[in-house]
Amino acid sequence: MATIAQAFGVQPIDMVCIEYRNQAYLEDECAEGAELGFQAKQAIHPAQLEAIHKAFSPSDAGMSQLTDVALARAILEAYEAGTKSAKGAVGLHHGGRDIMIDAYVLF
Known part of the structure; x- marks a missing residue:
C-alpha cells in the first residue's frame, strides 16, 4: 500500500492503532509501519503522539533513504x-x- 501511494505522489499514512493505552504495542506497530514505507500514522488519542512522532520523524543519523x-x-x-x-x-x-x-x- 505504501509503495502504491508513493507511486501516485500520495504520502502513505498508516492506519490508527486501536490499542491506545498499550504503548509497547503502539511502538511496535509504528516501527513496523515505518519499515513498510509508511511516512506517518493516524492517532486517536493524545497519548499516542509521542510514539508516533518518534517513529516517523526524519533523523539526521540515518542515511539510507532520501527522506532523511x-x-x-x-x-x-x-x-x-x-x-x-x-x-x-x-x-x-x-x-x-x-x-x-x-x-x-x-x-
Missing part, C-alpha cells in the same frame, strides 16, 4: 551548485555513498 534530512539537504545543495555552473548532473559523496544528482532525483 541530512541527505535531502546535501542533494539540494549539490543540485543547486550544479545548476549554477550549468551542469546537467553532479556527483555527491555523502555518508560513504557516491550519488549522481540531476533533475530526475528531485522530481
